[in-house]
Amino acid sequence: MTTPSPTTPADDVLRAHAEYEYAAELAALAAADDRPRPPRWQLSPWAVTTYLLGGTLTDGTVITPKYIGSRRLMEIAVASLATDRALLLLGVPGTAKSWVSEHLAAAISGDSTLVVQGTAGTTEEAIRYGWNYASLLAAGPSTDALVPGPVMRAMRTGSLARIEELTRIPADVQDSLITVLSEKTLPIPELDSEVQARRGFNVIATANDRDKGVNDLSSALRRRFTTVVLPLPDSLDDEVSIVTQRVSSLGASLELPADLQSLSEIRRVVTVMRELRGGVTVDGRTTLKSPSSTLSTAEAISVVTSGLSLAAHFGDGVVGAHDVAAGLLGAVVKDPVQDAVIWDEYLETVVRGRPDWDDLYRACRDLGTGAHR
Template identity: 70%
Template sequence: MTANLNTVLRKHAEVQYAEELAELARHDQRQRPANWKLSPWAVKTYLLGGKLDNGFEVTPKYIGSGRLIEIAVATLATDRALLLYGVPGTAKSWVSEHLAAAISGDSTLLIQGTAGTDETALRYGWNYARLLAEGPTEQALVPSPMLNAMRDGKLARLEEMTRVPSEVQDTLITLLSEKTLPVPELGIEVQAQRGFNVIATANNRDRGVNEMSSALMRRFNTVVLPTPDSFDEEVAIVSRRVEELGRALELPAEKPALEEVRRVVAVFRELRSGLTEDGKTKLKSPSGTLSTAEAISVLGHGMAVAGYYSDGVLRAADLAAGLTGAIVKDPVQDKLVWMEYLKTVVKERDDWKDFYRACMDVA
């Protein structure tokens, strides 16, 4: 089924940024690994942004360490798979999607890891009606995204690796080592074409996850994506993503004032670290991760409230409910942490009085 791209809620990276990818390809004279759409240099430029020789501006998709992106791209040019690791909300899936879009021109070869993921998601399945009627044939075989990536020499994406049962994870060991996938029912094997590789993501805050075996870990080069280093860096990330979110959803609200963005980011960073930005007051941290992605969500929710129920200008009152919901996951312990923060930190800030009143009204 083909969707009308004008009504798609969230376009794939290779569609949304098609102009940038095409412009980079036209001006990219550097060596490209087999089946790559862009050279490693151009992939890095696409992720981090920059200006081409003709003045064309490439927007940054990731704001952070350029060295980490270089390591990730270089890994994918070798025979080792890439594992993007870190706490929730550090743009692991976002970076994975954009790497696949820039390198393979296709970010859709995606396997979502869950507790119910079985071997067919990584290998292949069968159309049982045809299997019963015709027996095991290539026409009855249902390839997985991994199998399609091997055939086409593209990148496969595996989200939330550590949610996948351990015995299913280990299916990858032979696949990544030998770069082949046997199909014994047909007496054949699928050999990976040049350009094939795997990008997996995993976060280190899940409870009850399935740890990867040492044998599987050796097949991956691990790149840890950190939370933003500085306050200003996180503000820049949140501002950019919130503006993009507002445009994509066509929210009838103005771009949030920098002051409101800085407030939300300050709250998240202080509660996340257990210390105020000035380093003078120690704080209790709530049970949630309070990631950058959640800060973006809070501001997006506030824009919707301001746009549909007010004059379109984001104010503290529009943020209070979403902010409280993001912080108070445990109605007892987290609420105590939040109330203590409001009364000991927010209340004492002269230019945060409206913010304090709005949050107290909700809390």
């Protein structure tokens, strides 16, 4: 995998890997970090947790929070990786599983790119190793013909490997991890050889708990993981903070010339998502029907970022109700029949009754009138 050189500005990269985007913070933490570090860790567990949750160092360097939520959950995740137990991050879509996985790998190993993307078509070779078939046909199995996968490369270098959407991978392929996680060894029977993991190696996997029943983990594999469930944000303020931070970062990366200090619509977008997701208004007085869509924090980030682009390129640079209305409609209405009815009911019973939401009601109605017909 080609990654930008850490000494070269990644101006042309749409989204830099975490170890490059936050290189200054990681360097400051490393300089200030005087605590014990596990073998081949770039930072101590304390510094890794500070990198994730944010803080201010003794030299005044501000570490921005990458995850807003329970400190104890992050401490458990980091502590697990400092042992021989792998880590499974579990949660509904949009709970920052992949985001946390990437930042853990960046802070611990300085490399977040050793990734296996789980799908129904993921093969054992993607996890273990494959072959250069030209070399294989010419000279048979050999070390030169071997093509190591991300897990094997992580074992050789004592780094963290990431496996995204583990439960999307077929069960028999999942179980190829058992020997790796239990024996810290990857056999290569074709060469009558094996790769033994260097100290520092471990695995971070993510899984969507809505995929339960798709390819459930075997009990043998599940025992090899410490499972940390990442919840949705506890409060409206926490979720607003997460969305604001991510939209600000995305806006800067995409060079969207909009006023990031005036994103007053974020709180309304997050409120809509939380109310429809939870099936009740924030004051607890009105019960609502929930649509089929997830309406996660990630969806709120997408809605506001889309509104930011509209405001930057077709408006006055300040995100307003008319900029987020289309994104809200698209996020909520996935089923054109059932969800459209739920959305219309929400507009009429909740949004219309809030005087300071009149502009949002009109903007949504201009786009969605008759959507259920």
